[in-house]
Amino acid sequence: MSDAVLDLDRVTYRYPGVRRPALREVSLRVAPGEFVVVCGLSACGKSTLLRAAAGLVPHVHGGTFEGRVAVGGRDTRDHGPGDVAAVAGTLLQDPETQIVMTTVRAELAFGLENRGLGAAQVARGVEEVALALGIEGLLTRPTDELSGGELQRVALGAALAGRPRIVLLDEPTSQLDPVAGDELVWLLRRLNEEWGTAVVLAEHRLERCLHHADRVVALDGGEVACDAAPREFLAWAPSVLRTPAAQMFALAGLEPLPASVKEARAALAARDLGPVDGEPAAAPASPRQGRRARRRARAGAALALHGVWHELARGPVLLRDLSLVIAPGETVALMGRNGAGKSTLLRHAAGLMAPTRGTVTAAGRVALALQNPGDYLIHERVADEAPRAALEAEDLLAVADRHPRDLSGGQRQRLALAIVLGDPADADHRAAVVGLDEPTRGMDRGAKAALAERLRALARDGAAVIVATHDAEFAAAFADRVVLLADGEVIADAAVREVLTGGWYFATETARVLDGALTAADGAALLGERRAPAPAAPEAVR
Amino acid sequence: MRYVPHPSPLHAARPAVAAAFCLALGACPFIVVHPVVVGALALIVLGCGAACGVGRELLRVARWTIPLTLLIVVVNAIVVRDGLTVVWRFGDVPVLGQIDITLEALVYGLAFGLRLLVVALAFALLTAAVDPDAMLRGMRRLSLRSALAATLSTRLVPVLARDARRMADAQRCRAGVEPSRLTLMRAVTSGALDRALDLAATLDLRGYAHARRPPRSHRPWSRHDVAFSVSAAAMLGLSIAAAAAGTARFGTYPELHAAPIGGALAVSGALALSALLPFADRRGVG
Numbered sequence: 001m002s003d004a005v006l007d008l009d010r011v012t013y014r015y016p017g018v019r020r021p022a023l024r025e026v027s028l029r030v031a032p033g034e035f036v037v038v039c040g041l042s043a044c045g046k047s048t049l050l051r052a053a054a055g056l057v058p059h060v061h062g063g064t065f066e067g068r069v070a071v072g073g074r075d076t077r078d079h080g081p082g083d084v085a086a087v088a089g090t091l092l093q094d095p096e097t098q099i100v101m102t103t104v105r106a107e108l109a110f111g112l113e114n115r116g117l118g119a120a121q122v123a124r125g126v127e128e129v130a131l132a133l134g135i136e137g138l139l140t141r142p143t144d145e146l147s148g149g150e151l152q153r154v155a156l157g158a159a160l161a162g163r164p165r166i167v168l169l170d171e172p173t174s175q176l177d178p179v180a181g182d183e184l185v186w187l188l189r190r191l192n193e194e195w196g197t198a199v200v201l202a203e204h205r206l207e208r209c210l211h212h213a214d215r216v217v218a219l220d221g222g223e224v225a226c227d228a229a230p231r232e233f234l235a236w237a238p239s240v241l242r243t244p245a246a247q248m249f250a251l252a253g254l255e256p257l258p259a260s261v262k263e264a265r266a267a268l269a270a271r272d273l274g275p276v277d278g279e280p281a282a283a284p285a286s287p288r289q290g291r292r293a294r295r296r297a298r299a300g301a302a303l304a305l306h307g308v309w310h311e312l313a314r315g316p317v318l319l320r321d322l323s324l325v326i327a328p329g330e331t332v333a334l335m336g337r338n339g340a341g342k343s344t345l346l347r348h349a350a351g352l353m354a355p356t357r358g359t360v361t362a363a364g365r366v367a368l369a370l371q372n373p374g375d376y377l378i379h380e381r382v383a384d385e386a387p388r389a390a391l392e393a394e395d396l397l398a399v400a401d402r403h404p405r406d407l408s409g410g411q412r413q414r415l416a417l418a419i420v421l422g423d424p425a426d427a428d429h430r431a432a433v434v435g436l437d438e439p440t441r442g443m444d445r446g447a448k449a450a451l452a453e454r455l456r457a458l459a460r461d462g463a464a465v466i467v468a469t470h471d472a473e474f475a476a477a478f479a480d481r482v483v484l485l486a487d488g489e490v491i492a493d494a495a496v497r498e499v500l501t502g503g504w505y506f507a508t509e510t511a512r513v514l515d516g517a518l519t520a521a522d523g524a525a526l527l528g529e530r531r532a533p534a535p536a537a538p539e540a541v542r
Numbered sequence: 543m544r545y546v547p548h549p550s551p552l553h554a555a556r557p558a559v560a561a562a563f564c565l566a567l568g569a570c571p572f573i574v575v576h577p578v579v580v581g582a583l584a585l586i587v588l589g590c591g592a593a594c595g596v597g598r599e600l601l602r603v604a605r606w607t608i609p610l611t612l613l614i615v616v617v618n619a620i621v622v623r624d625g626l627t628v629v630w631r632f633g634d635v636p637v638l639g640q641i642d643i644t645l646e647a648l649v650y651g652l653a654f655g656l657r658l659l660v661v662a663l664a665f666a667l668l669t670a671a672v673d674p675d676a677m678l679r680g681m682r683r684l685s686l687r688s689a690l691a692a693t694l695s696t697r698l699v700p701v702l703a704r705d706a707r708r709m710a711d712a713q714r715c716r717a718g719v720e721p722s723r724l725t726l727m728r729a730v731t732s733g734a735l736d737r738a739l740d741l742a743a744t745l746d747l748r749g750y751a752h753a754r755r756p757p758r759s760h761r762p763w764s765r766h767d768v769a770f771s772v773s774a775a776a777m778l779g780l781s782i783a784a785a786a787a788g789t790a791r792f793g794t795y796p797e798l799h800a801a802p803i804g805g806a807l808a809v810s811g812a813l814a815l816s817a818l819l820p821f822a823d824r825r826g827v828g
Contacts (some may be wrong), residue, residue: 054747055746056743056746056747059746060739060742060743060746080746080751081743081746081747081751082746082747082748082749082750082751082752083749083752085746085747085748085749086749090747092740092743092744094740096701097701097737097740097741097744098740098744099744100741100744100745100748101675101678102544102545102673102674102675103545103547103673103675105675106673106675106676106678106679110748111748111749113679113682113753114748114749114750114752114753114754115749115754116753116754116755116757118757119757119761140547141547142544142545142547144544158748159747347711350715352711352714352715365717367715367717368715369715370708370711370712370715372708372712374733375705375708375709375711375712376712376713376715376716377729378709378713378721378725378726378728378729379721379725379729387718390717405732419716419717420715420716420717421717422716422717422718423717423718429717429718431717
């Protein structure tokens with residue numbers, strides 16, 4: 001008899017019609033109260049592993065299943081997802097498809113009611129989970145009015161309402177801003193510590209959760225490549241799986257690699273390499289220019305927004321007197337909380353929305369890749385979606401005959417880019433401005449690095465590139481300049497180094513470890529300078 | 543059109559009672575057909591909507607239904623050959639033949655359109671003021687799966703509408719020629735199927751496949767439950783009594799004939815009082 005709350009024994013699984021197994025001989029045991037992080041490159045099998053643990057594989061997805069999965073002692077070959085749900089709460093990536101009911105209270109009650117609990121038990125279960133997750137204020141709200149972060153919390157509440165022994169989460173923070181993402185992970189930590197709920201969390205952004213983990217399971221091609229404590233995992237991990245702080249240490253030749261910012265700072269302080277105490281860096285400010293200088297800048301701009309307002313009829317103000325000028329060849333990261341106005345700004349740039357006041361001018365066509373690349377995919381073959389030259393430019397010719405929905409997240413994003421950019425040889429339709437809205441959701445570090453390189457190449461060809469992103473590391477990798485928005489206003493507009501090394505949330509992990517270190521390479525170089533022995537002082541001549 | 547939570551007596555009533563009240567409002571124009579009463583019922587439903595904070599939603603429905611009412615008036619006047627009072631002679635029209643517009647056909651069309659308007663407004667009130675989740679909960683004991691299927695299909699509509707808007711925006715951003723309508727339709731359909739599959743997986747994860755019949759709950763009757771039950775019964779009773787007594791009788795063919803307008807006004811006033819009185823008590827609605 002196993003005491004593990006989740007026990008996978010030599011599980012091999014193939015999706016219907018696919019020869020390559022998504023999981024290969026996977027064995028994994030999760031003890032009650034353990035916090036396990038599952039990581040790996042895109043399409044390595046993380047989601048499939050969680051779906052197998054939830055009983056969705058094979059009951060909902062079909063396919064060929066070998067081995068055994070037991071959740072709380074229930075064998076998923078005999079028990080479907082409904083039975084498993086009594087032991088395991090599951091939270092998937094997209095909160096919108098996980099909400100079934102009209103109000104938050106009904107959503108939280110739904111699972112409990114399905115178990116046939118009485119009204120009093122249901123009411124108590126709802127109250128308790130709402131208080132535990134801090135969503136009691138949302139109980140009467142309609143679910144279609146909630147923000148992404150609120151929806152994800154409600155979906156988590158619905159998964160936890162029956163007090164499951166284990167909770168399975170598939171990249172739950174991928175659609176959240178840094179603040180909401182961190183809050184969700186801290187919430188999981190609290191559940192884990194206070195209720196003893198085992199947590200299995202699949203995540204690309206390890207810097208967000210590694211320090212909470214008891215164990216890290218890395219998958220590669222559907223196989224378990226590493227199953228170890230965070231430090232041992234980091235010692236094993238290839239660079240694409242390391243956190244930025246660990247990568248900085250690795251590049252600087254420091255060991256052991258740190259699992260958190262706190263550990264990294266302590267390690268540096270112990271070696272006398274830590275941050276120099278002093279005044280914190282001043283917050284970057286929007287540059288104030290004279291009227292003539294502003295007009296001159298607008299004249300040569302690829303994109304200029306001047307005094308743009310967007311006020312909804314009987315609704316809030318989305319953009320407030322926003323002015324922004326982007327020059328040809330410039331790369332700009334738009335950052336800010338969910339609802340700050342990033343997507344609205346991009347939509348104004350592309351002409352999908354019109355300002356209620358102010359003007360938007362562009363030097364040519366604005367190619368905008370919206371948040372969900374799947375919205376562009378309407379044909380049966382990749383080759384039919386975009387001209388051959390556009391596919392070639394995005395390195396997609398190898399998959400030209402595949403169905404667009406079979407592509408990985410990174411490939412889909414590149415295909416969306418090919419669709420909006422069009423034929424690069426067609427000079428009449430070449431984009432003067434390239435905009436992308438949250439392009440890195442669900443992407444691994446390798447895919448992000450490739451996208452950053454592609455964006456820089458577009459800028460070198462003369463396009464102004466503007467990308468809305470929550471990912472500070474990605475912004476540091478591609479942008480010259482960061483524009484920080486809050487409530488539809490620009491609150492900071494400066495060089496990437498100034499903005500992303502001077503904040504708490506909107507800062508790279510390496511900057512939080514070492515002041516002034518924007519990227520891991522920067523940090524390693526800085527550490528190298530600090531470690532280099534000071535030149536020997538000339539001996540005093542008597 | 544969707545449920546709009548609001549602190550109002552109708553929202554505070556149990557869903558079965560609130561639904562019965564709305565259905566009673568929708569049933570009255572089929573019992574008392576006098577256009578004055580039916581017109582008054584349309585105003586009464588709008589008044590109920592305003593009293594429970596969903597007036598704007600109801601006006602939106604009225605804006606869609608009034609053109610339909612006018613269309614019914616026109617079509618009925620052209621198609622129906624009954625009625626003795628000819629107000630317009632079109633003479634012979636190819637295919638349709640001799641067309642005479644009669645006053646009776648015009649009035650019948652108007653009365654029918656008004657009834658349609660009242661029914662549409664009553665159902666809009668039901669949709670906007672009665673919590674569908676609570677309705678579902680109430681119906682679980684009768685037929686869980688059909689109730690849930692109905693709720694989910696209504697929930698999927700706004701989700702799919704949002705998907706369609708996003709896809710339309712994405713297509714506007716494409717470089718080169720826009721795709722054909724057929725291609726778009728195929729993509730939208732496959733997207734809807736994907737959505738439905740995701741939703742099915744979520745339902746499975748919430749234990750829907752093994753859903754058990756919930757135990758009977760004994761929720762005490764609130765003042766609003768009582769008030770709206772009495773109001774619904776009073777409206778139906780009044781309508782039946784008025785129809786039986788001929789106080790508000792009305793006929794169109796072959797000639798217009800109606801009870802004196804005083805009776806119709808009295809019935810209208812009594813219906814208004816019955817329907818709107820429960821909204822006066824706002825204790826415990828928050």
